[in-house]
Amino acid sequence: MLLCLLSAPVCAENVVRIQPSQSIDNSTYLYYVDLLHLVLDVTAADYGPAKVIILESSLSQSRGFSMLKNKQLDVYWAGTSIERERDYLAITIPLDGGLLGDRVPVISRDRVSEFAAITSAEQLQKMVACQGSQWPDSDILEFNGYRVERVISFKLMYAMLLQQRCDYFPRGINEAYAEVSVVGNESLVVYDPIMLRYPLPMYFFVNKQNHLLAQRLTDGLLALLANGKLVEFIRHHATTAPAFPLSRYQHSQIFTLENPTLPYGYANRAYIHWIDAVKQ
Structure with missing residues (x-):
């Protein structure tokens, strides 16, 4: 409750605007929406309640990032790249563990x-x-x-x-x-x-000026990692559970690709391998 005690406006209900699903086929959209709700819930004591609002019109990635830059969206999730991390604040904890x-x-x-x-x-x-x-x-x-x-x-x-x-x-x-x-x-x-x-982490992105929301998302994801709930979430969410156990891929032919779009220093980031816990 520290932030609430220091600043009453922080604890007013925050509105978090997000992208809509791109189509009925995009069923894993629910994974990211549910994860965002979980992150906001676990940080509510420190940052106050939050209401998620889903925009109505479907967005291309280019349009989604443009709206994020123009503060018409608050959170956008997508695969990272050099350009995206240059123009936006990336919460560099992979939402899907890689x-x-x-x-x-x-x-x-x-x-x-x-x-x-x-x-x-x-x-x-x-x-x-x-x-x-x-x-x-x-x-x-x-x-x-x-x-x-x-x-x-x-x-x-x-x-x-x-x-x-x-x-x-x-x-x-x-x-x-x-x-x-x-x-x-x-x-x-x-x-x-x-x-x-190939390495392609999916991150939450926010506007470059929105440091408070970036910190809230970071705190929430780290808390879920620390208590094991993020691993539990990906294992059991209806859209991701069918991928497990990961041992099912041990006999797959794996063609390894290079990702030239990765930001410099990606390999040295913390938490890029949290999926290792899922593999146990």
Whole structure:
């Protein structure tokens, strides 16, 4: 209650505006919303109550970050990059423990035998991946020699995959299983005998001037790490639980990619490996 005692306005109800879900396929959106609520709840005693407001119109990543810069959004979550950490305050505790960078192809069920024949990265590089036009993943894949169809809309990516206008949609293991279970995606499957692996932490970002909210998010995530609730959360949340146990990937072919968009010093940051606790 220290901040409340020192400053009454701090303990008035804070409004935290966030992005809406990009589509019904984006089921893992709920993971980040629920985690944000948990972080705000665990810090309420020190920072006061907070009300989360979800904006109505779907946003591209470019638009979302623009609204964050113009103070029309308070929190935005996305994969990090040099440019994003230059222009915004990143809360450098990975929200998914690093699982976002373990990518498995989502494919049409009738193409399983085709993907089963892949034994090298070169074979996969000949296929076309649907990927977000403004996502760091597209830059990473192209940098490593993979063919990418850049798509502006998340909803359109799954529509294109269903129409086989691309060959696969690489999704984080924390995302893929929940997304293929969405109504309408019955003809799709997560092909986890193949994995693309690259470092790409998902962070909360706030406006560069919003140091108080940045500190609150940091305090909350650190508290959840310290008491083990963050590990418990990712293990049991409905959208991420299907990825576990992680031992299921021990026989997967893993194609390792370089991420040229990572900020300098990333490898020396604390907490980048908190997912190790999940692997136990």
